[in-house]
Amino acid sequence: MRRAVSEHRQQVLDLVRSAWQRRLAEGRGEEAVPLAGALHRVLARDLTAPVSLPPFANSQMDGYAVSSRATAAGTVFAVAPPVPAGRAAGPLPPGCAVPVMTGAMLPAGADAVVPVEQAVPDTFAPFEPGRTVVLPANVPAGQYVRAAGSDIAAGTCALPAGAMLKAGQLGLLAALGIAEVPVRPRLRVLLLSTGDEVVAPGGTLGPGQIYDANTTLLSAALAEAGCDVASARIVADAPEAFTRALAEDVERLAPDLVVSSGGISKGAFEVVKQALAGGGVDFASVAMQPGGPQAAGTVGETAFLGFPGNPVSSLVSFEMFLRPALSSVLAVPAPRTVLQVPLAAPVESPAGIHQVRRGRYDGAAVMPVGGPGSHLVHALARSNALIQLPPGAARREAGENVEVWLI
């Protein structure tokens, strides 16, 4: 009996959630990073504004700070010395207008700003005692004034736990004077690529050998998803070598999660299955193509996921199971953009199987790229979308809408 995609997704979600809760329980759910290193990290807790923004009432325009009440009584004002940027403004002298540039602190007693364009003369002259300026009558109180705390008040929540820190959020924290941010640590992942036939890129291929794509592909996918790939290595197809490598790396690196590729299918030599069978890891057949064989469970206390060995299968496994779990538990990465778009060509898929095809979305429709084969890594590299074909129709026609995930 094959396992449904949704059931396996739930198991992976539970594993990732447990791994994260273990971290929290051990008090390792937060780390402080400087603002400059916090891009794309996620806030570990609500952050309270230590100051108000703006911190003081200031001018929204280049102009003259005045008392609105005074403009009801007369329109000619003595021009006081300007408020220099970055200095405290003195009190507003009676009968005066004070030149202020955008952002400058308003003098105590001033409650409105008249833009210089509305004054006569309409340009600033260097300060000289005795100069006057004519301003409009009856300026409304508050005009062109940014009140202290009008953007955010000190003591209120600036950003909630789980907020992803991008340029705008980091700009706010800087504006609040916060130089170090409490963020969620990255999930630490140990990657094991299995196979006697795989050779690291840069090496020389013997007959029957292929280059290892999974280490590179899954390292990139995990890094892009905000994980810390603590170690990635190739392990030979010998169960005792796999068991030893796994134990050594778990001991040395204390990963939150181990991800292996290869060795979990139904062949005669399946290293991960042979090494871990009978322990805490389930070996399942999921009704999905590619990526049918899946392993999930725990090794000791560490969460373990086994993906199939074909590169396309391992990426599809990551996108279908692990990435959504990371988004859900850690709020990073952002979930994939999901669209309903028409097929540019018909596709067929086996009955009872959730097929995931690679495709190229051009803004209007999605064109399947390459066939269903899980070894088609060039076709994958030319794709920007996963086409989701849930069990049901054996054939979808061109023009029919399908669900597409942008990758």
Place this chain on the structure above:
Amino acid sequence: MRRAVSEHRQQVLDLVRSAWQRRLAEGRGEEAVPLAGALHRVLARDLTAPVSLPPFANSQMDGYAVSSRATAAGTVFAVAPPVPAGRAAGPLPPGCAVPVMTGAMLPAGADAVVPVEQAVPDTFAPFEPGRTVVLPANVPAGQYVRAAGSDIAAGTCALPAGAMLKAGQLGLLAALGIAEVPVRPRLRVLLLSTGDEVVAPGGTLGPGQIYDANTTLLSAALAEAGCDVASARIVADAPEAFTRALAEDVERLAPDLVVSSGGISKGAFEVVKQALAGGGVDFASVAMQPGGPQAAGTVGETAFLGFPGNPVSSLVSFEMFLRPALSSVLAVPAPRTVLQVPLAAPVESPAGIHQVRRGRYDGAAVMPVGGPGSHLVHALARSNALIQLPPGAARREAGENVEVWLI
């Protein structure tokens, strides 16, 4: 006369293109990085496949490799020793079927694979001389065989210049054995934040002072867009200090582009304008809000952009002018996702001005967040979208469609 947004965008595009062409002319348009450090980089030139994928004909299933012709003559085959993964397969002995696991090399003379489930017996037994297996008759040639080069042939283009390297693309390069990739260098940007009133986050605010948000905000935006922020510092509001800091940093860091914030408006103290007026930098008033004041040109041979000093203005300037130019010239960052979505609340905007409002898009509609004020950095931090309100309507009603950029 105000400058149109499109006109200023073109000037910024021309500046970025010139900066990049200067690099190319000087032979600095490419650098080699290891695969593990190439995530989100952009290929500098077409890459040719040094090997075919698959490199050799191999099995798509766990099963028996046979000669399709032999299955037309009889259905009982002697079981030969299996092909171990990562080894050369010997030639197919006459009258034999060879156990092969997925990915194993096909013996010379075998041209089809029968899945083990279709064989009798339907499981693999350890090798023993004299064992036989019954296979279906008339197996089609090529069945469950991945032909050498069927994904990509050696000597053909694997990825074109300008391709962004994400997990799938890096997986392909690894599969091809390419360990080092020629990528476009990151554009080197020097950032200068101006103002006597700004204090770096972590410092103590005096009266009239504010924290510098622009250094953090623009550094994050530039890094996210694939630029290398070579230096970022705060410069006082003194033209000679600005000129000196600029000359020193340009000499020391040889940036491709300088971006300043603040000091380009119409006030009485505008440090960037005062320092650079009369040289190769234009100071323009763009019909946009926020971000009306803009500076663009060259200082010596170096491209220069001056953004206004309010944090929201500087981010909007980046998103409207510099980011699209980087996407266009360097193929990184990916352009913003643009949607047409209904407004969740009415907005007003001044006539003749392209207003850019911040908003929160929830998958159905966009709700404006905060007002138009360029100091509202908390409102910016709660937004995930820029609402584009080109000149035309003074008021847009709730439900009316507007263009939204997801940020």
